[in-house]
Amino acid sequence: xxxxxxxxxxxxxxxxxxxxxxxxxxxxxxxxxxxxxxxxxxxxxxxxxxxxxxxxxxxxxxxxxxxxxxxxxxxxxxxxxxxxxxxxxxxxxxxxxxxxxxxxxxxxxxxxxxxxxxxxxxxxxxxxxxxxxxxxxxxxxxxxxxxxxxxxxxxxxxxxxxxxxxxxxxxxxxxxxxxxxxxxxxxxxxxxxxxxxxxxxxxxxxxxxxxxxxxxxxxxxxxxxxxxxxxxxxxxxxxxxxxxxxxxxxxxxxxxxxxxxxxxxxxxxxxxxxxxxxxxxxxxxxxxxxxxxxxxxxxxxxxxxxxxxxxxxxxxxxxxxxxxxxxxxxxxxxxxxxxxxxxxxxxxxxxxxxxxxxxxxxxxxxxxxxxxxxxxxxxxxxxxxxxxxxxxxxxxxxxxxxxxxxxxxxxxxxxxxxxxxxxxxxxxxxxxxxxxxxxxxxxxxxxxxxxxxxxxxxxxxxxxxxxxxxxxxxxxxxxxxxxxxxxxxxxxxxxxxxxxxxxxxxxxxxxxxxxxxxxxxxxxxxxxxxxxxxxxxxxxxxxxxxxxxxxxxxxxxxxxxxxxxxxxxxxxxxxxxxxxxxxxxxxxxxxxxxxxxxxxxxxxxxxxxxxxxxxxxxxxxxxxxxxxxxxxxxxxxxxxxxxxxxxxxxxxxxxxxxxxxxxxxxxxxxxxxxxxxxxxxxxxxxxxxxxxxxxxxxxxxxxxxxxxxxxxxxxxxxxxxxxxxxxxxxxxxxxxxxxxxxxxxxxxxxxxxxxxxxxxxxxxxxxxxxxxxxxxxxxxxxxxxxxxxxxxxxxxxxxxxxxxxxxxx
Numbered sequence: 001x002x003x004x005x006x007x008x009x010x011x012x013x014x015x016x017x018x019x020x021x022x023x024x025x026x027x028x029x030x031x032x033x034x035x036x037x038x039x040x041x042x043x044x045x046x047x048x049x050x051x052x053x054x055x056x057x058x059x060x061x062x063x064x065x066x067x068x069x070x071x072x073x074x075x076x077x078x079x080x081x082x083x084x085x086x087x088x089x090x091x092x093x094x095x096x097x098x099x100x101x102x103x104x105x106x107x108x109x110x111x112x113x114x115x116x117x118x119x120x121x122x123x124x125x126x127x128x129x130x131x132x133x134x135x136x137x138x139x140x141x142x143x144x145x146x147x148x149x150x151x152x153x154x155x156x157x158x159x160x161x162x163x164x165x166x167x168x169x170x171x172x173x174x175x176x177x178x179x180x181x182x183x184x185x186x187x188x189x190x191x192x193x194x195x196x197x198x199x200x201x202x203x204x205x206x207x208x209x210x211x212x213x214x215x216x217x218x219x220x221x222x223x224x225x226x227x228x229x230x231x232x233x234x235x236x237x238x239x240x241x242x243x244x245x246x247x248x249x250x251x252x253x254x255x256x257x258x259x260x261x262x263x264x265x266x267x268x269x270x271x272x273x274x275x276x277x278x279x280x281x282x283x284x285x286x287x288x289x290x291x292x293x294x295x296x297x298x299x300x301x302x303x304x305x306x307x308x309x310x311x312x313x314x315x316x317x318x319x320x321x322x323x324x325x326x327x328x329x330x331x332x333x334x335x336x337x338x339x340x341x342x343x344x345x346x347x348x349x350x351x352x353x354x355x356x357x358x359x360x361x362x363x364x365x366x367x368x369x370x371x372x373x374x375x376x377x378x379x380x381x382x383x384x385x386x387x388x389x390x391x392x393x394x395x396x397x398x399x400x401x402x403x404x405x406x407x408x409x410x411x412x413x414x415x416x417x418x419x420x421x422x423x424x425x426x427x428x429x430x431x432x433x434x435x436x437x438x439x440x441x442x443x444x445x446x447x448x449x450x451x452x453x454x455x456x457x458x459x460x461x462x463x464x465x466x467x468x469x470x471x472x473x474x475x476x477x478x479x480x481x482x483x484x485x486x487x488x489x490x491x492x493x494x495x496x497x498x499x500x501x502x503x504x505x506x507x508x509x510x511x512x513x514x515x516x517x518x519x520x521x522x523x524x525x526x527x528x529x530x531x532x533x534x535x536x537x538x539x540x541x542x543x544x545x546x547x548x549x550x551x552x553x554x555x556x557x558x559x560x561x562x563x564x565x566x567x568x569x570x571x572x573x574x575x576x577x578x579x580x581x582x583x584x585x586x587x588x589x590x591x592x593x594x595x596x597x598x599x600x601x602x603x604x605x606x607x608x609x610x611x612x613x614x615x616x617x618x619x620x621x622x623x624x625x626x627x628x629x630x631x632x633x634x635x636x637x638x639x640x641x642x643x644x645x646x647x648x649x650x651x652x653x654x655x656x657x658x659x660x661x662x663x664x665x666x667x668x669x670x671x672x673x674x675x676x677x678x679x680x681x682x683x684x685x686x687x688x689x690x691x692x693x694x695x696x697x698x699x700x701x702x703x704x705x706x707x708x709x710x711x712x713x714x715x716x717x718x719x720x721x722x723x724x725x726x727x728x729x730x731x732x733x734x735x736x737x738x739x740x741x742x743x744x745x746x747x748x749x750x751x752x753x754x755x756x757x758x759x760x761x762x763x764x765x766x767x768x769x770x771x772x773x774x775x776x777x778x779x780x781x782x783x784x785x786x787x788x789x790x791x792x793x794x795x796x797x798x799x800x801x802x803x804x805x806x807x808x809x
Contacts, residue, residue: 380560428515
């Protein structure tokens with residue numbers, strides 16, 4: 001029997017709640033809204049928040065379902081978010097989103113991670129290896145087809161396989177069109193399913209990246225924290241063939257001409273102003289059961305902290321010994337460190353917010369609701385007791401299998417040699433099946449992407465790093481109960497395993513398209529080890545498939561019950577699809593007695609500078625900083641160039657690189673992080689603590705003008721270069737902007753400078769996560785209250801073009 005349809009989303013009730021808010025209240029809009037939901041929101045309430053555009057200018061479709069609104073400028077950049085910011089395919093995203101591509105282009109001689117890069121002309125733009133851009137073209141509802149396949153099967157595993165087959169067939173038909181990437185996405189726990197078609201651009205090039213001492217200023221110390229002074233921005237460009245169609249990298253390709261690009265809002269935004277975050281949030285858990293939240297707190301996040309913490313220490317020690325190795329492990333280290341700190345923040349936030357207790361209370365309310373209603377009176381109550389019991393059973397089964405599942409699931413996150421060998425073995429094994437029956441990663445449509453991953457792993461291979469990571473893994477397997485150990489290999493076998501040849505790209509290539517019988521006979525020790533792990537990997541996939549089959553029926557029924565008892569806005573969990581979140585620029589109180597202000601500046605950055613990583617601002621930036629207050633990109637209220645700002649937007653992982661727009665639809669920043677107290681926001685939005693961190697576009701513009709002297713890029717963004725933007729003679733900006741792309745690429749200009757000596761007076765670190773109004777800044781103390789009233793008075797008098805509610809300044 002099909003699950004009951006989810007009732008109308010209560011958007012009308014939410015709109016009423018919006019309308020009742022005080023017109024000048026600074027509040028955020030909980031919800032990561034699908035584009036089609038925007039027209040259902042209350043336009044007057046959004047206007048009072050500061051949105052000056054009709055929502056039809058944000059999202060609209062033509063007769064073929066293609067996006068024609070401003071959202072057409074928003075793209076998925078290899079799992080991050082990004083946006084077109086010029087008519088010639090210039091793309092803005094976060095530095096950390098392009099980090100692996102910058103690493104791939106780097107060497108000891110040209111370390112673009114350390115030194116930064118600026119392509120002098122378009123011919124000098126460097127291929128961003130492994131990076132693709134996907135532009136959403138159409139969205140089609142396919143719920144009926146998925147439900148038909150699911151309802152025809154009684155066995156959970158068979159049900160999951162049947163649905164998987166339909167999904168793959170839908171994708172295959174969609175991708176029959178050239179240069180299309182398609183996916184089938186679930187919404188509302190599977191109650192709604194959409195087929196999303198995107199145009200994929202594969203020739204993506206690096207245009208400008210600041211040094212990591214700007215793009216990653218503060219490093220892991222500041223990650224997930226406030227205040228932030230990170231210039232987390234990078235510019236890339238999408239290229240296509242001369243016919244305007246997507247094409248592989250070639251010297252005679254031309255810049256892509258997007259249908260829409262974001263106009264620049266060089267005036268920026270300030271406290272109280274409206275902003276919206278446009279992007280592809282990855283995954284939230286807003287509708288998880290109490291049992292699953294408890295399992296994450298008790299198992300999942302502690303395991304990540306433990307394993308990734310050990311691997312981080314291994315990579316850091318290896319990088320400290322050898323600069324070349326540091327470059328090799330940089331991207332892996334950054335990814336592990338992000339997941340590690342995220343897990344720590346989740347544990348802290350979930351406990352602080354008492355999320356388990358709240359979900360248990362919600363489950364009690366669900367149980368009471370279920371006992372009081374009949375299916376005849378409320379279709380959402382159909383089989384509700386059985387649904388809740390099945391959810392608990394799935395969670396219990398996951399808990400019981402977790403120790404093994406966690407290690408097997410992370411086999412490819414550790415040693416590169418093992419990850420390569422697993423993919424070689426799995427590819428050959430899966431190729432024995434028809435393409436539509438293979439695991440998704442090993443289908444023909446993923447072959448190019450999968451090989452690119454192997455090339456990167458070979459390039460980044462280091463025997464000593466792999467030795468330590470393999471020893472760590474095998475120690476953990478040996479610590480499992482004897483019946484759960486999925487390999488007899490131990491630490492003593494690591495030296496023999498590393499006599500492998502999988503660090504030779506030619507050897508890997510020779511096995512890449514080999515038939516299974518060739519792989520089955522291969523004597524390479526790492527290939528043989530990967531072969532022995534195949535049963536454990538396939539057993540995990542079988543367990544996951546059975547769980548998925550249960551959730552295909554249970555998930556929509558559980559959501560229908562939640563929808564019946566919850567109050568507030570109802571939106572689907574994030575799932576990597578295009579969303580929009582409305583917000584206001586504002587600070588927050590991280591803890592009693594402290595108030596975090598919503599903006600940081602270049603002056604604050606210099607106060608953090610120590611001359612040692614991760615607080616080692618480059619000399620060129622420090623040389624330009626004394627004149628920042630006089631810059632045309634300085635904020636009139638702050639009397640300084642703003643670096644980052646806070647808002648109460650509803651964001652999560654995947655929103656990295658999301659363009660931020662003001663009320664007029666102008667590009668004013670890039671989302672790049674959340675505050676520590678909001679990491680657990682994946683499980684529930686908090687009006688008090690849900691704050692996202694955005695880099696101010698004015699900091700990018702100031703860096704382009706005063707630090708990098710990138711007149712051509714300023715011109716392309718719509719900013720006429722200043723007459724004296726560079727201390728040295730610069731090429732004519734217009735000529736540079738239109739330079740031919742036919743010449744062979746030359747090395748990009750390096751922006752790096754020698755590291756400065758240690759700060760003569762190191763500053764004591766501020767409390768973690770706080771830009772506190774009461775904290776000492778090293779300046780003479782002044783009474784806070786009179787200045788606060790003065791600023792509020794000036795704020796009220798600040799002129800705004802276009803009448804009340806305008807966010808331009």
